[in-house]
Amino acid sequence: MTGTAKRLTMEAFDRLCRRHLAAGTPMPGYAGPLARHVADGDRRLLKLEYDDSAAALRLWSFLLTEEERLHAARAAGMKIVGAMKDLGTVPVMAYSLPNVVAFYPDGAWWTPCVMELSEGLFGIAQSLGLGDALCPVRAMAGAFINQAHFPIPDLLTCSVGATCDDFSAVAQRLESLGHPILWWEMPSRRRPESGEAAVTLPGGFRAPASQVAVVRSELERIRDALAALAGSPLGDVELAAGIRMANRVRRILGELRSLAYTVEPCPMPALEMLIAEMLAIHFCSDRAESVAVLSLLLQEVHTRMAAKRGVLPTGAARLFWVNPVADLRVMNLLEDCGARLCGTEFLFCHALDEIPEDLPPMESLASMALADPMVGPSADRAARIVRDARAFGAEAVVISRIPGASHCALEGTVIGRIVREELGLPVVELEVPPVADPMWPTLKTRLDALVETVLERRKR
Amino acid sequence: MKSVVYSSPFVPAEWIAAHGVRPMRLRPDPAAALPSTGPLMGVCPYARAFTSEAGTSAGAVIFTTTCDQMRRAAEWLSLEGTTPVFLMNVPATWQTPAAARLYRDELQRLGRFLVALGGAEPSRDRLAATMETYDARRRLLRGDLAAMTARGASEAIARFDLGEEPGNGGPPPGTAAPLMTLRGGSPDPPRRNAASSQSLTPAGAAGRETRRAKTETLRSPTSHVEEPAAHKTAASGAAVAVIGGPLARGDGRLFDALEKAGGRVALDGTESGPRTFPAPFDRRRLRDDPLMELVDAYFGTIPDAFRRPDTLLYQWLSRELAASAARGIIVWRYVWCDMWAAAAARLREATALPVLDLDVTGDASEFGRAANRIQAFMEVLK
Numbered sequence: 001m002t003g004t005a006k007r008l009t010m011e012a013f014d015r016l017c018r019r020h021l022a023a024g025t026p027m028p029g030y031a032g033p034l035a036r037h038v039a040d041g042d043r044r045l046l047k048l049e050y051d052d053s054a055a056a057l058r059l060w061s062f063l064l065t066e067e068e069r070l071h072a073a074r075a076a077g078m079k080i081v082g083a084m085k086d087l088g089t090v091p092v093m094a095y096s097l098p099n100v101v102a103f104y105p106d107g108a109w110w111t112p113c114v115m116e117l118s119e120g121l122f123g124i125a126q127s128l129g130l131g132d133a134l135c136p137v138r139a140m141a142g143a144f145i146n147q148a149h150f151p152i153p154d155l156l157t158c159s160v161g162a163t164c165d166d167f168s169a170v171a172q173r174l175e176s177l178g179h180p181i182l183w184w185e186m187p188s189r190r191r192p193e194s195g196e197a198a199v200t201l202p203g204g205f206r207a208p209a210s211q212v213a214v215v216r217s218e219l220e221r222i223r224d225a226l227a228a229l230a231g232s233p234l235g236d237v238e239l240a241a242g243i244r245m246a247n248r249v250r251r252i253l254g255e256l257r258s259l260a261y262t263v264e265p266c267p268m269p270a271l272e273m274l275i276a277e278m279l280a281i282h283f284c285s286d287r288a289e290s291v292a293v294l295s296l297l298l299q300e301v302h303t304r305m306a307a308k309r310g311v312l313p314t315g316a317a318r319l320f321w322v323n324p325v326a327d328l329r330v331m332n333l334l335e336d337c338g339a340r341l342c343g344t345e346f347l348f349c350h351a352l353d354e355i356p357e358d359l360p361p362m363e364s365l366a367s368m369a370l371a372d373p374m375v376g377p378s379a380d381r382a383a384r385i386v387r388d389a390r391a392f393g394a395e396a397v398v399i400s401r402i403p404g405a406s407h408c409a410l411e412g413t414v415i416g417r418i419v420r421e422e423l424g425l426p427v428v429e430l431e432v433p434p435v436a437d438p439m440w441p442t443l444k445t446r447l448d449a450l451v452e453t454v455l456e457r458r459k460r
Numbered sequence: 461m462k463s464v465v466y467s468s469p470f471v472p473a474e475w476i477a478a479h480g481v482r483p484m485r486l487r488p489d490p491a492a493a494l495p496s497t498g499p500l501m502g503v504c505p506y507a508r509a510f511t512s513e514a515g516t517s518a519g520a521v522i523f524t525t526t527c528d529q530m531r532r533a534a535e536w537l538s539l540e541g542t543t544p545v546f547l548m549n550v551p552a553t554w555q556t557p558a559a560a561r562l563y564r565d566e567l568q569r570l571g572r573f574l575v576a577l578g579g580a581e582p583s584r585d586r587l588a589a590t591m592e593t594y595d596a597r598r599r600l601l602r603g604d605l606a607a608m609t610a611r612g613a614s615e616a617i618a619r620f621d622l623g624e625e626p627g628n629g630g631p632p633p634g635t636a637a638p639l640m641t642l643r644g645g646s647p648d649p650p651r652r653n654a655a656s657s658q659s660l661t662p663a664g665a666a667g668r669e670t671r672r673a674k675t676e677t678l679r680s681p682t683s684h685v686e687e688p689a690a691h692k693t694a695a696s697g698a699a700v701a702v703i704g705g706p707l708a709r710g711d712g713r714l715f716d717a718l719e720k721a722g723g724r725v726a727l728d729g730t731e732s733g734p735r736t737f738p739a740p741f742d743r744r745r746l747r748d749d750p751l752m753e754l755v756d757a758y759f760g761t762i763p764d765a766f767r768r769p770d771t772l773l774y775q776w777l778s779r780e781l782a783a784s785a786a787r788g789i790i791v792w793r794y795v796w797c798d799m800w801a802a803a804a805a806r807l808r809e810a811t812a813l814p815v816l817d818l819d820v821t822g823d824a825s826e827f828g829r830a831a832n833r834i835q836a837f838m839e840v841l842k
């Protein structure tokens with residue numbers, strides 16, 4: 001990879017970290033070597049490769065210290081909201097209150113990967129009747145039981161209805177174990193019927209106005225619960241300010257994505273981009289810091305662009321990636337196979353789109369929530385993928401199946417069919433388990449073959 | 461007359477019939493599912509079978525959003541473009557007036573779909589009369605069930621759902637369709653203190669809770685069903701409750717296998733059994749506001765695993781399990797059905813009864829494995 005910023009092993013990444021700390025590079029208190037997290041059991045970190053930059057150092061430290069932040073928030077008397085499943089809506093509301101932090105217990109999805117199954121969360125889930133017919137989100141139930149990961153929230157919310165059965169089943173099991181949940185309804189987004197009042201949602205989907213009204217009334221219940229929890233009103237003024245802050249995060253991320261997914265040579269690796277996208281959902285429990293972390297990444301991208309320096313050789317095969325990977329290491333693998341990310345749809349594109357600021361705040365939030373790609377037809381999701389893949393200039397689409405996920409089988413087939421028809425691009429479906437090492441040769445062979453196909457097609 | 465098929469107990473047959481369209485609740489045959497109906501891995505065999513069969517045998521199909529698999533299967537079939545498809549949004553939440561309103565609005569949207577199919581919007585009187593007819597037929601069915609074996613009762617419900625008159629030896633003229641199985645009746649006694657039309661207002665919600673609790677007590681299908689004669693011959697067998705998802709065509713063999721292994725079906729709590737009957741209609745409300753009565757009888761009372769919270773289901777189970785004196789529970793579920801995935805562990809915790817978590821693929825050749833597991837389970841109960 002001559003002329004490129006190489007990826008670093010964890011040891012090298014930690015050396016870089018220590019150098020920066022010794023040199024007095026301004027770093028927040030949470031920043032530090034990843035080895036400390038390995039000591040806590042995050043063994044997958046040893047096998048990942050990282051971007052060679054101070055921005056990435058801060059990103060990783062920020063991500064991996066979230067639990068500490070949550071415990072510190074609890075110790076400081078702040079209220080903690082566990083928002084479940086909506087991916088991007090309830091935290092915008094929660095962070096509009098000064099004494100509330102929100103996080104997604106769903107994040108335990110990745111714990112078995114990060115801890116290479118040593119944490120036993122799947123075992124606990126299994127003992128609760130949540131076996132491997134369910135997606136990795138079942139790890140969340142284990143985390144509630146062993147309480148070794150996040151503090152038990154003061155308020156738990158969960159969107160149900162047109163979400164997914166896996167989550168609904170796991171959350172219901174949690175409630176049966178004594179964790180009360182504020183359930184809120186997410187209707188199945190449908191196309192407006194002829195003559196029906198309709199609205200365009202952020203991101204471009206169309207929906208009946210009546211469905212936005214339903215979601216809005218459900219979010220009003222959340223608003224009341226949050227205000228009661230915080231002991232202070234959550235008015236439109238506070239919400240509007242919260243939306244502006246969330247949009248700040250989304251705008252920075254939007255610029256970062258548009259550069260990282262289009263510029264040659266690729267200025268930011270896939271793994272760091274996956275982590276960066278996740279910050280948009282709930283700000284990793286610190287909204288202001290997530291702005292700072294994303295801004296640094298963006299600055300790094302600009303610096304590399306100015307120097308015409310990338311992280312991969314020019315000409316890497318341009319892949320659009322659908323669904324998050326249960327094993328983060330697969331993001332490294334795709335680059336090892338000669339590919340790069342050119343667009344993503346990690347199940348939460350609605351959390352990346354800016355929230356309208358010209359509507360009443362609750363209306364805006366409802367519109368954004370209803371734009372969740374998972375609550376509507378797969379054809380809508382496919383249309384968004386087609387649009388984004390086109391915009392980012394993707395040359396192939398990878399649909400990464402999530403083991404046990406109730407939506408993946410039919411949805412993946414529908415998306416694959418539509419993408420092939422509309423874009424004429426090669427589509428590959430892969431299943432990625434939380435620790436994919438045993439499947440490495442298969443995954444590599446399939447990605448190699450895809451890259452080869454892409455390069456062949458360039459010759460036509 | 462046009463016919464529409466559906467599978468969910470949350471689709472009111474009388475609403476469809478009142479529009480002049482023939483409701484047919486289908487019990488599909490998983491073995492007959494077309495290979496082209498989606499991938500095998502990860503797709504619930506029941507949803508797959510329903511989609512395959514419904515797509516080839518009806519004027520239109522109604523799916524519901526009660527599970528992810530059906531929601532996505534609806535899209536799969538509509539993309540095929542061969543059959544009109546209606547996806548009815550049945551809210552998972554049920555404790556708020558907004559949820560019941562959403563269900564009502566969806567019924568009205570379904571009504572427009574039926575009109576577009578060639579049906580006619582019913583007058584209030586027509587709707588009320590149709591509901592009364594169904595209510596009466598369900599009462600009759602209830603009487604019939606009392607004298608049947610578990611399998612016989614299940615099949616009678618299936619025939620009822622197809623449109624067969626209870627008590628008659630066969631289907632009414634024109635209903636002996638090749639689809640075989642439909643369902644939707646309720647053999648419950650009349651409901652007292654039924655919900656009023658104000659029940660969708662916030663003030664009415666609490667009252668509805670009370671009414672629901674009373675209704676639920678009154679519904680108790682099995683506790684009102686006399687011990688069937690056929691069961692009396694097997695009275696020495698261990699009483700077992702069968703709880704879970706839907707039965708497909710031919711799944712009645714589950715009951716046979718259980719009885720052959722020396723058990724006795726004391727409670728059919730499958731989605732296809734009396735658990736999912738709507739509450740009996742309240743006469744006064746039926747006349748005043750039949751649509752709201754329909755909403756309350758279906759959405760307000762049917763206990764099921766997809767509802768959030770799932771309190772109604774566990775209230776129903778605790779009552780019915782006690783009434784049935786079941787000594788063991790079989791959880792009947794199709795593979796890839798997440799809604800029933802955690803039920804076995806929860807039931808074990810909640811009842812301290814032995815529980816058999818019976819996951820089935822719908823593949824006839826694999827039923828032997830299920831039968832063996834039932835046999836082994838019965839050994840434990842003896």
Ligand code: SF4
Nearest residue numbers: 135137164166405406
């Ligand atoms: S990965 Fe899929 S199935 Fe699992 S919680 Fe997320 S959306 Fe649901």
Ligand code: SF4
Nearest residue numbers: 504507527529705797
């Ligand atoms: S068996 Fe379960 S997954 Fe299958 S259609 Fe029924 S509820 Fe859905």
